[in-house]
Amino acid sequence: PMLIDMRKVDRLIDLWLDEDCNYFDLTAKIMVDDGAVASFGMNAREPVVLSGLPIAELIFRKLDPGCSFETARKDGDRVEAGVTFATVTGNAQALLTAERVALNLVQRMSGIAGVTAEYVKEIEGTGAFLVDTRKTTPGLRMLEKYAVTCGGGRNHRLGLDNGIMLKDNHIAVAGSITAAVARAKALAPVLTKIEVECDRLEQVREALEAGADVIMLDNMTNEAMREAVAWVAGRVPLECSGGVRLDTIRGKAETGVDFISVGRITQSAPCVDIGLDEA
Known part of the structure; x- marks a missing residue:
């Protein structure tokens, strides 16, 4: 189980997005139409032990509450390089704005999970x-x-x-x-x-x-x-x-x-x- 206080996570996500986005995502606003819909896959570019997928979903949903986040793997799973383990679909502007924050968290958490698994x-x-x-x-x-x-x-x-x-x-x-x-x-x-x-x-x-x-x-x-x-x-x-x-x-x-x-x-x-x- 996730022994995590989701109230605190919600507050943290606001801080992370404020840090990265400030007023708005200038590039996404200029380059992507307001109503555009897109689908993106989260891919392992090296062997990883996954951690943080539910947090990534919350980050994407913070900017697009109606987005779809589908996972082919779960936290704790080991995946090889080249595997697409999650797919998010929704408002393109919102997903591109949330991308870096979501990736940063999953990359950091999965790094810890992987090192831990080696010691275990x-x-x-x-x-x-x-x-x-x-x-x-x-x-x-x-x-x-x-x-x-x-x-x-x-x-x-x-x-x-x-x-x-x-x-x-x-x-x-x-x-x-x-x-x-x-x-x-x-x-x-x-x-x-x-x-x-x-x-x-x-x-x-x-x-x-x-x-x-x-x-x-x-x-x-x-x-x-x-x-x-x-x-x-x-x-x-x-x-x-x-x-x-x-x-x-x-x-x-x-x-x-x-x-x-x-x-x-x-x-x-x-x-x-x-x-x-x-x-």
């Missing part, structure tokens, strides 16, 4: 889950995190209000992991989980004894993570984080951790090449 494939069979981070494009987090799910990943915190993560600076201010967890437990809403970031094995022990719900193993070696996994013995979930790359994620997953968080799948994902061509 690398850890198949290990039992570990790939999760994202808050390293997202300002204003696009909701959509980028949805794109992660299209690639087979899972979401970490959607925002700062989704859970408590006690990092080194929070712990330093509180005085210790024990004191930080105690304060969080005393004041947090009752259903809120508390995660503690640890970069040393002795911190893992303290976090577990303090009652942390999740422990992050931050920038630890694989050997240290295996030791942490053995000592915790499934009492709380363990998350591996820090500097994870496609060529190192398998080894980290094989330590026995439950989650591996990767900022690169959103922060560094390239946009894929998708075109809109006359059908």
Whole structure:
């Protein structure tokens, strides 16, 4: 399912179109008759994992509410180069004005979905889950995190209000992991989980004894993570984080951790090449 607030998407689309169009699309107004109707296909120009098709439809419908948007594929599908996966038909002026905004979103979201799928494939069979981070494009987090799910990943915190993560600076201010967890437990809403970031094995022990719900193993070696996994013995979930790359994620997953968080799948994902061509 799309875990997206469509009210917010609607507001975002207005901002995107205002940014690109300002008063009006000068080229479309001059070159295309007001009543002209056209049909365009969205085409993959390289292999892609699709994400954002419902958002593209909303963008086109914002300028032409009566347009037809037909899909031959769905979000999460892998398509090869040359495949036409959606066709939009309607007022030519409106569709040409919306074209770039719609393509930009699908290219960005599909790029994230594709990179995510590569990481997920690398850890198949290990039992570990790939999760994202808050390293997202300002204003696009909701959509980028949805794109992660299209690639087979899972979401970490959607925002700062989704859970408590006690990092080194929070712990330093509180005085210790024990004191930080105690304060969080005393004041947090009752259903809120508390995660503690640890970069040393002795911190893992303290976090577990303090009652942390999740422990992050931050920038630890694989050997240290295996030791942490053995000592915790499934009492709380363990998350591996820090500097994870496609060529190192398998080894980290094989330590026995439950989650591996990767900022690169959103922060560094390239946009894929998708075109809109006359059908």
